[in-house]
Amino acid sequence: MSKVSMIHHINIQITDRQRTREWYEKVLGAEFLDRGPALNKRQLQLRIGTGEIHTSDTSEVIQVPQVHFAIEVEDWEGTLKHLDSLGVSCSRSAGGAFTGTGGDDPKQGRREDTNEHYTYIRDPDGNLIELVYHILGLESSQGKDLELTSDPQNVRWTQNSGFVEDAYKAEPVQSA
Numbered sequence: 439m440s441k442v443s444m445i446h447h448i449n450i451q452i453t454d455r456q457r458t459r460e461w462y463e464k465v466l467g468a469e470f471l472d473r474g475p476a477l478n479k480r481q482l483q484l485r486i487g488t489g490e491i492h493t494s495d496t497s498e499v500i501q502v503p504q505v506h507f508a509i510e511v512e513d514w515e516g517t518l519k520h521l522d523s524l525g526v527s528c529s530r531s532a533g534g535a536f537t538g539t540g541g542d543d544p545k546q547g548r549r550e551d552t553n554e555h556y557t558y559i560r561d562p563d564g565n566l567i568e569l570v571y572h573i574l575g576l577e578s579s580q581g582k583d584l585e586l587t588s589d590p591q592n593v594r595w596t597q598n599s600g601f602v603e604d605a606y607k608a609e610p611v612q613s614a
């Protein structure tokens with residue numbers, strides 16, 4: 439079996455595409471991925487760090503306790519300040535869903551093995567997101583430090599050349 443290289447995307451349930459897009463752009467610096475009119479109609483896709491978030495529209499999100507995804511951030515204190523300035527509350531225990539380890543700050547904790555900083559937030563549909571910051575960094579199998587996110591614009595998956603432009607020519611509607 440071929441070795442897995444990375445998790446490409448996570449898919450979340452949402453009730454309002456525009457609200458979701460704006461929230462992820464504003465709160466987590468996500469970038470709207472314009473796939474052209476047909477694919478934009480199918481789902482909302484966002485780039486976040488080196489990964490993507492895809493969405494499934496639903497009229498009512500089914501919340502499953504403790505189900506979440508986690509994202510790595512580069513500036514821990516800056517992230518917490520940013521969340522605070524936007525009125526996004528963060529929690530060490532995710533509202534009791536987790537016991538919460540490392541210190542007694544209700545807004546954040548530390549994990550034993552990597553000194554990883556962590557906190558939990560919820561998006562407008564209640565999807566639980568864990569934010570983590572690995573203070574010791576990332577290393578290769580040879581123990582070398584890696585800078586996966588050193589590209590200031592972040593990496594992206596190569597698309598068929600001219601795909602979006604051609605899609606708009608074929609179906610000229612406003613981008614989602």
Ligand SMILES: [Fe+2]
Nearest residue numbers: 506507508568
């Ligand atoms: Fe987690």
